[in-house]
Amino acid sequence: MSMPLSATVRVTLGLIAVALACLVFGDFEISAHEPWRELGRLFLGLVQPDFSSVDFLGEAILRTVAFAFVGVGLGAAAGLLLALLFQHLWVRTFCAFIRAIHELFWALIFLQSFGLHPITGVLAIAIPYAGIFAKVYAEILDETDPEPARILPRRTGHLSVLLYARISQAWPHLVSYTAYRLECGLRSSAVIGFVGMPTLGFHLAGAFAQGHYATVGALLILFYVLIGTLRLWVRPRLLPLYLLAAPFCLGTGLPIVWSNVSRFFSHDIVPAPLRRGEGLEGLLPWFGDLFVQQALPGIWNTLLLTQMALVVTGVLAMALFPLISRHFTGRLGGTAGHVVLVVMRSTPEYLLAFILLQLWGPSMLPAVVALALHNGAIIGHLVGRRSNEIALRQDAPHGLDRYAYEVAPRVYGPFLALLFYRWEIIMRETAILGILGIATLGFYVDSAIQEIRFDRAMVLILITALLNIGIDILARRLRSYLRLRHTINRQSC
């Protein structure tokens, strides 16, 4: 009799089969002339970085930090207020919606209205972060012990109850989560540079365009140092100082043209047939056309890429976690493994995809590799940490046997839970990578904006948001089907 397959194995095989099918439809051609020589030049730039243009590097870092602080600060404040109202369905729906739209899409929207004013970058970070903060803060507050609120004198005001009995209990968790989001905020801040904000991405794109690989290397190294030393320079006592100073370090950008702002929201984003007064009769064919011509191919490519990236991410994570697992590495090897994973996960997918795309030309390959490297390192890190909690018996086998029989079976459940948790994040990123020229939803959004058809761009962004919400629901269903009730580490952005 053959061995029956467990539910976990069936789901895994199903995902792999879908990814293989996607492979047939995907486009993986390397179109650059000399891709490996370019990669070599980049590595040379990393080994021999050029720190000579100090003003320019200093400004890139200062702006990146400033946008991160202001954006995350506003997002956290708004998120806390929303978290207090999270029992209302409309608040939960609103938060799910604003966080389903990527910061780069928000940036593109506000660029068309506020232009290159700093408020564009600040809102692009603050809005989606507020949605995420609201959800996680609400969860953290829900987990507090209700007893202290019960013993308070009966006529204690709502705010005092909240402060003393709920927020004070949750405080350490709120702080550690917010600190972690700050790290994510630095990445987001770097990435919004690619659409024109004066942060790291902007300077990086410029240096690439001019072939200054030594400057690219210097920028990347500074970015890693910035994130790697976060714990050293972000101190609770210094935080108020940073938050006060940051708004003054955003740069001036270009002034807001208020007529543009009002035109954008009252005219530009209204679907063209409604603007022309054709009513519903005009709207339906317009929407049908948009849906068939752009949304469908965009959704198709986004799904293809997401499913492939998801499986490669999983494979990579399961291959990488032994790097930091004490069951497989010694002290020295473990430290080296940590450094590798930190560098990999500190690099935003978008930045990685941008670099690989410069080197290999536009196809799905750089996107899959970028998504898998970044997400695989994050999941690998979390799975590795989980594996360190396992106590093996003294006579446990070694090497591959240990991996296959002792460790992998024990971490596979948590691994799948984490992978499903990141599914939505991978999809969000996949859609956004379209801006770089891969034909996912972001590509059609970006094209519509180039053609100054903001109404179409908005509809496509809404479709992307709905797709993200759909994947999130599917992942949650799968998790409960597989009974993966592992506590998810929220610290993964």
Add this chain to the structure above:
Amino acid sequence: MTPLALTDAEAAYGETRVLGPLSLALAPGERIALVGKSGAGKSTLLALMYEQWQQREVALMPQALGLVDTLSVFHNVYMGRLDRHPWWRNLITLMRPRRSDIADIEALLEGLDIADKCWIPCGELSGGQRQRVAAARVLYQRGQVLLADEPVSALDGPQAASVMQALADGYPTAVLAMHDLDLALRYCTRVIGIQAGEIAIDQPSQRLSVHDLQPLY
């Protein structure tokens, strides 16, 4: 103060009734000790009283104490009077306590022999120390009635006695669930024995000895 009363009070978990129906009145200046086997319904009765006496200023000291582990001893005690101050004053106190409040609370803690822990987070205290912090909180609250569930269960002989004395001084009117019968007789004016959710004994404590209460167990 008019007497506090329960009339035909009962409690059930699902279909099974765990308490009552029972009636009792608590006169001002009366301290009732609730005694009986664990599971007899003492905690349930206290919870019922807390629900019924909504209109009074009831100070509550549950078995789990309800301390906030991340806040200091000072703040946990201060929480007893959150209702006397506007929210902004409470917010400021969270960051920068007033000197007068510190003096008041330190004096209280002194009496309970834990003044040296004033600025330690409650999560770092031992069980006995936590119980004294919770006692300090209800004393600071100065309510009309105290409802306490095993207020000195984690304290040893002399300390248990001194905390009971402090609670008795602070709350002439109180209901305390007790498992130490000696302390119950010494510090309460009246003893109610609960058996299987009903009142089995209800006597002034002068008329009782530990021996009389043994049948309850």
